[in-house]
Amino acid sequence: MQRGRKLFGLIVTVSIAAIMTSACSNSGKSVEKNKAADSGAPLAPVTLTFFTHGNSIVLAETIESLVQKKFPHVTLKTIKDGKGTTIFDILNGGQTPDLISYSLGSLQDLRTLRLLGDLTPLIQKHRFDLGRLAPGVVDTVKSYSDKGEFLLMPFELNNNAIYYNKNIFDNFGVPYPKDGMTWEDMFNIAKKVTRTDNGVQYKGFQYNALNVVYKDQLAQGFVDPKTNKASINTDAWKQWLDVMTSFYKIDGNAQAGDEKVNFLKNQTVAMRTGPNYITELPAAMEAGLNVDFVSLPRFNGMSGSSSQMNAPFYVIPPSTPHKDTAFQVIAFLMSDEVQTIMARQGRIPIINSENVKKEYAKDLKGLDGKNLAAFFQDAIAKPVPTTAYDGQAKSIFTNAALVPVYQGKKDINTALREAEEQINKYIESEMKK
Structure with missing residues (x-):
């Protein structure tokens, strides 16, 4: 963020210049393109700079x-985020993407970089049906x-x-986990499969820390949006901390190494x-992993497993002269056709289509007969108020x-008191910039 702050003045200048240029140079072009489309003539070539992160x-x-x-x-000129090609680098070089x-x-x-613009006019103009999206998506985005x-x-x-x-x-003769468990159920199962066997320490349950927080x-x-103060010491x-940290207090189940490596490669995580x-x-299955899935557990008192949405997204910067084309590309990528292709590759579809869901992971070898429905039991919860x-x-x-x-x-x-203090210090410093 410090880097973004230093570049902010230059970036804003570049963005404003792009807006002014596009306004002047494209005032008559859109009419001509519409006429070409209406007459059936070939559409003029368009190159969209596409930044992906x-x-x-x-x-x-x-x-x-x-x-x-x-x-x-349409030609997509793709720029991949990396060393020397971050979004800050691209903007600082005088280029604003058309699609991100x-x-x-x-x-x-x-x-911060003023690359977000309201898509509502484009959604209405191109008659994109937001009702196609999974329950909870629209409310979350608007939040x-x-x-x-x-x-x-x-x-x-x-x-x-x-x-x-x-x-x-199977090794330890313990029944498999089931859909619809609570975290307390998970804890009891984790204890049973946290064991040492032939000198190998098997861990009952591990998780990616930042992911479960998100x-x-x-x-x-x-953060409380009304006060801009941390609101975690509650x-x-x-x-939440008591439940989620209890697993690592099981004798032999202390967090060690990368959970992904331990599950896929070492195969020591249950x-x-x-x-x-x-x-x-x-x-990993070719290397001996015998995997299956169950739904994400819920906390006691919850009717089901629901979580805050954590999804990658597309945006169209306000300064692009190609808003309509960029949105048409987005709409196409959200179509049943493309969502099915992505679903078959293991990408969980954002659209609420049972037909598309049924195609989930079908192109991945060895997953026939697995409980893939478990992934669709993690519903999107009512969004919490967000802050910068x-x-x-x-x-x-x-x-x-x-x-x-x-x-x-x-x-x-x-831990909560000290973390809250750190968050408040961070917010205070950001507000002074």
Whole structure:
């Protein structure tokens, strides 16, 4: 963020210049293009600069190919986030993308750089049916704006499930986990499969820390939008920490190493949750992993498993002269056709289509007969009020509260108090900039 602040003046200048240029140079072009389209004449070639960031980078080539087939007149010039090609680098070089794919954890970057624009006029103009999206998506997206604007279009879900290693359960004669469990049920099962066998320490349950924080199953929020003060030192967060850190207090189940490596490669973890890496399972299964899935557990008192949405998304910067074309590309990528292609590759569809859901992971070898329905039981909860400071607040909560507590370095009350102080200091410093 410090880097973004230093570049902010230059970036804003570049953005304003782009807006002015596009306004002057394109005032008559859109009419001509519409006339060409109406007359059946070939559409004028359009090149869209497409910036992609996060896990969606791996989709770049697939998206380019799909768009080229659907829109022969459109060329995607893809820029992948990396060293020397961050969004800050691109803007500082005088270029503003026409279409951006980004991850939710870095949403504030785009907000700071003024790359977010309300998509509502484009949604209405192109008659895009928001009712096609999964329940909870629209309300969540609108919660990112004080005005209820539709600033971004999520393109896939990151629903969580419990992956479990059937071989470990079979080895120890322990029944498999089931759908619809509570975290307390999970704790009891984890104790039974945390064992040492032939010198190998098997761990009952591990998770990706930041991911479970982002899921925020108790829907408590991290910063009060009315006061811009941290709001984590509460009874609800104490309950959450007590439950989620209890697993690592099981003798032999202390967190050690990367849960992904331990589950996929070392195959010493009985159950795990976190980011969905189902696309990597076929290779692990060839190496002996016998995997299946059950739904993400819920907290006592919850009617089902529901979490805050954590989805990658598309945005169209306000300065692009190609808003309509960029939105048509987005609409196509949200179509049943493309969502089915992505679903078959292991991407959880963002649209509420049973037919598309049935295609989930069908192109991945070895997953026939698995409980893939478990991924669709992680519903989107009612969104909590958001602030510009949430991303960093979640990171501080993870590193200053969750991790120290499950490592046994701090008690829950101390961890929450100190994490809250860190968040407030961060907010104060940001407000002074």
